[in-house]
Structures are given as C-alpha cells and as structure tokens.
Amino acid sequence: MSVGRRRNNGRKVDGILVLDKPGGCTSNEILQRVKRMFGAAKVGHTGSLDPLATGVLPLCFGEATKFSQYLLDSDKAYVVKAKWGEKTNTADADGEVVERCATDGLTRELLESTLPDFRGGIEQVPSMFSALKHKGQPLYKLARQGLEVEREARKVHIVQLDLLDFDTEHFSLFVACSKGTYIRNLVEDIAVAIGNLAHVVELRRTWAGPYVESQAKTVEVLSETLELGGHQALDQLLLPLSSSVDHWPCLTLSESSTFYLRNGNPVQVPGAPLDGWVKLIGPDEEFIGVGELQDDGLVAPRRLISNCN
Structure with a gap:
C-alpha cells in the first residue's frame, strides 16, 4: 500500500434499515453490531433508545446519513x-x-x-x-x-x-x-x-417519523439473512434514501434545474409550495435530495446525494 492511501474500512452501502432494537444494549452497541454484519463503511442512528427500550430504530447507511437529522427531528x-x-x-x-x-x-x-x-x-x-x-x-x-x-x-x-x-x-x-x-x-x-x-x-x-413497527427487522432476521444470502441479501432489506422524506411535498425537476441545483444554485420550480421543505426528484425520476423554499419563491438545495447525475 502506498503512503497516504486510505485503508478500506468497509463497503459503500446506501439506504435505511428499520431495526427492531433489542433490550439490554445501547443504541450505539447494536449499531456497531449491525454495521459489522453489513460490512458497511458508514452507519448512523436517528436518536438513541435507552438500554431497556426496544423497537423502531432507523439506521442510516452511507448517503442516508445526510438525512438522519430530519428523522431525528420527527415525531x-x-x-x-x-x-x-x-x-x-x-x-x-x-x-x-x-x-x-x-x-x-x-x-x-x-x-x-x-x-x-x-x-x-x-x-x-x-x-x-x-x-x-x-x-x-x-x-x-x-x-x-x-x-x-x-x-x-x-x-x-x-x-x-x-x-x-x-x-x-x-x-x-x-x-x-x-x-x-x-x-x-x-x-x-x-x-x-x-x-x-x-x-x-x-x-x-x-x-x-415515517417508519413503523411492521417494517422493523430483528437482529435474528439479519443474522439469518446474512447466513443464507450474504451481503447482497442483507442489502435487499434496506429502504431507499427517499423513504426518509416521503411524507414531504415532492417536486420533479427539469434537467437544467437539476444541473443548477447540483451546483448549489436556487431554482424556480413550477408548482412549488410557498414555503417549507421539499423532496426533489430528477428528470429520470431518481431521488436527488431535499430543498427548502426561500422567501423569493426559489427552491434552494439543502442536502443532495452525491451519486446522482
């Protein structure tokens, strides 16, 4: 390995796992265990549960960590x-x-x-x-x-x-x-x-937030899935990044608007609400991130995923 090259600390995994947290452990302890199971490079949770507590704990993998704050702020x-x-x-x-x-x-x-x-x-x-x-x-x-x-x-x-x-x-x-x-x-x-x-x-x-108990996967289910199908099977349990803001108003952008937003510029989008936050969809119907309405009616980029075109 050449000097200065960063060591590979895990796979690039993007998505959201709704975990059914078991009792008797901290949120960070179970996060680290799941991270090792996925072999993922980057994972974060969206608000701690006490060791005694169980239930819905959304885990954000990779690019999804950009949207973890919105889940942390949710009811x-x-x-x-x-x-x-x-x-x-x-x-x-x-x-x-x-x-x-x-x-x-x-x-x-x-x-x-x-x-x-x-x-x-x-x-x-x-x-x-x-x-x-x-x-x-x-x-x-x-x-x-x-x-x-x-x-x-x-x-x-x-x-x-x-x-x-x-x-x-x-x-x-x-x-x-x-x-x-x-x-x-x-x-x-x-x-x-x-x-x-x-x-x-x-x-x-x-x-x-948008995630409910019926979506939650137990550690036992994750272990069985890993044993039977490896990382590829585990990745199928992840929800898309867009699911974190599916309850927000959605705007579909033109190719030119997408380009300007990706370069940090606010844009005018027909049909946009008067204020608040919006989910942004590109011309190929791919999720590109979230934006916020400014006082002048333009949509400003706030969090964009890096793997969109």
Whole structure:
C-alpha cells in the first residue's frame, strides 16, 4: 500500500434499515453490531433508545446519513409500561429504588382524569440519566459519579396520550410525541400529579417519523439473512434514501434545474409550495435530495446525494 492511501474500512452501502432494537444494549452497541454484519463503511442512528427500550430504530447507511437529522427531528411513538409506588434514580427499572409509597386509592378514573394535563405542549426537566451534555460531558456520566447539575426545563409536545391498561401495580400508556420527549420523565410526572410514584419497566418505540413497527427487522432476521444470502441479501432489506422524506411535498425537476441545483444554485420550480421543505426528484425520476423554499419563491438545495447525475 502506498503512503497516504486510505485503508478500506468497509463497503459503500446506501439506504435505511428499520431495526427492531433489542433490550439490554445501547443504541450505539447494536449499531456497531449491525454495521459489522453489513460490512458497511458508514452507519448512523436517528436518536438513541435507552438500554431497556426496544423497537423502531432507523439506521442510516452511507448517503442516508445526510438525512438522519430530519428523522431525528420527527415525531415518535411509544408504548410504555410503568410500575406504581416506586421511584428509581434513573426513572426506569435499570436504576436503584430511592423512594417507595403506598398505592392505596389509585383508580383508573383518577389516572384518566390526570392525562389531559399532559397532552399538548408541556415542559420537562431532563433526567440526570440522559444523554444531554453539560460542559461537554453527558449528564448520565456525571450522574454515575454522584454529581447533579441544574437543568433547564424544555418544551415538548405530546401529540397523543392514551391509557392502555391499569391496575394497582402497573399502568400502560401509548404516547406519540415530539422530538426530545423523555418518556421516563413523563411517567414520573404523571404519577406525581396524582400523589404517587412510578418508574418505567418496559418501553417500546412503535414508530419514528415515517417508519413503523411492521417494517422493523430483528437482529435474528439479519443474522439469518446474512447466513443464507450474504451481503447482497442483507442489502435487499434496506429502504431507499427517499423513504426518509416521503411524507414531504415532492417536486420533479427539469434537467437544467437539476444541473443548477447540483451546483448549489436556487431554482424556480413550477408548482412549488410557498414555503417549507421539499423532496426533489430528477428528470429520470431518481431521488436527488431535499430543498427548502426561500422567501423569493426559489427552491434552494439543502442536502443532495452525491451519486446522482
């Protein structure tokens, strides 16, 4: 190998895998495992799930990493099961119980009457056991050192909040919410609102942005696919890059508009919306990236894939 030549660290793989994350591992741990299975050079995820959590975790391969931020910013949904009468230092079953209380007087009607207060816009103070950073250090690392720092409340939006199941030991909720929502905090706050304690014992993400649970592939399915068909078979499980923004307005460009956009120039596109973000399709019906409407009505390129013509 000549001096200065970069070592090949993996295959060029482009696309999105909807992974069914297993419990008991971090999002990064399972990402690295899947990356090795694919032999891929570049993979990123679109928002961490707690080690306890399972479910939809979109993984972006290669060029798809350019669009991971839009998935990170999207709404998500969860089914959460919580245990009454106990508070833990992490707000979930992975932590240590720090406080207990009686569960006498809890009723389904009492819980249901409290839920409307947590729908719509609410504020949350992030847990010390979160990935938010304080002076460059993740809060959870500080928490493990026994340290606590002041955290500002953050505004989030609870799109949907429904009670699925209830008894005096556990309750289960369906939650659809904006990015940055901490389900552990939500469970704790709901319990406190009715004079009790609770922590998360099960958490499953059922959708994230445009991706739903039925699309998710388990690690076991990936392993079987690799064994039977190798990398070629695994690649067939990837969704196209465009799937990350399929819910956006779509504009089809002429050959000349595509050329100018590819060179960083805003263009006029007939039928474009007045504002917002758009999915861009080239003259050969290939996905070329995303753009944003400017105040002057022109479409400006924002993220373009590099392998389009």
